[in-house]
Amino acid sequence: MTIRCTILLFAHLTDAIGQPELSIDLPDTTTLSDAVDTLVQQHDAIAELRNTLAFAVNESYATTDTVLHDGDTIALIPPVSGG
């Protein structure tokens, strides 16, 4: 069994990856932490920013132990610095 999640990228992550959205397939009973590990292996830009990102699942702030379900939307949110 696998689940499919949509990844929304924000701010400069969108530019670094070259698109605002990704889709990933993950094993069933995956946590947000596992999903981020998978993304880190696939994308250097996410690896570089990982420790500074906030995460949301289905538009609510989520801690990395959150269990994911098929169809969930995960947002990767870097803090925005300028002003």
Add this chain to the structure above:
Amino acid sequence: MTEPDNNLHRYHRQMLLPDIGEAGQQRLREAHALIVGCGALGSAIADTLTRAGVGTITIVDRDLVEVTNLQRQILFDEEDVRSAIPKAEAARRKLAAINSTITVNAHVDDFSARTCARYIDGVDVILDGLDNFETRYLLNDIAVSRGIGYIYGGAVGTTGMSMSILPHPRARSQQASPRLEWSAKQATPCLRCIFPDAPPPGTSPTCDTIGVLGPVVTTIAAYQSAAAIKLLTGNLDRIDRRMLSIDFWSNQLRQFELAPAPLEDCPCCARAMFEHLHGDAASRAVSLCGRDAVQITPATANGSMDLNAVAGRLHAHGNFTVTPFLLRGQFATETGENGAALELTLFSDGRAIIKGTTEPDFARTIYARYVGT
């Protein structure tokens, strides 16, 4: 024609709002807002709060007005550029002409762990007009330790973000006696509940490296100003407890629900570790004696800065080359006190030497602009 109260009549349209009224307007008149950073966000916030009648506004900014500011920094004009006036002073003059009935304190200073004590007594809300994360984490420490509301805002490229922070009373210092208070239940997560660690230097783009769209900044500033007005008029339950994220180029506006309460293990608002306020996490800027140079040592130094990525972002600003050990080059448009072009040497642990100036605050500005903190 009679006017019931000359001092309040100018706010008539604002007082018509049922949740503000004359009582709310009086509260605004008694309030003190601190705006740290008076660039694009800060000048828009200062303009709005001055017109709204916040009784005392303190502005701290270390920069001068430059021609590239005028595209988005709404308080400044070409005469300010010609006279190379500090932003804080230019803002004070404009704000005094807009509303002579309030008090505007302007300070030309680098707001840091070393200097902040001069500016935070009696403040009811802190508004973030900054261009770097190091100082934002300092503001968060101040807000939590003193029990003061802190309105975070950031904007770069075509994206912006804002979040209102009502710190949990549990981490407040015993000596703190804020004028405005809220219950533990009304408290929100703090900046470090959401973003535990400041991004390492060189990983966040800045307005000087990737540009910025004016309407994004004014929108975020408006959101911050509205949050401050709600807080200062006692309308705490109207404050948005979500994090706003906008991208005006891809036409996205999202509000993320934050955790309903601060995190149980937050180093700042749960464990009261104020590393940014007490200096452990502050960067150092030291003038190098006899060398016409300043060395910047970032707080979060590590060996992993991607110098090629930084060089890519600096491409439009001068001639920079990368060796296996360092990035080095000269700015085309930035000059020091003697008029010579500034030179940047940046090491992969984030340490930098900025040659052509002996002013630590100016060197920190250059570092924040082009390397990013």
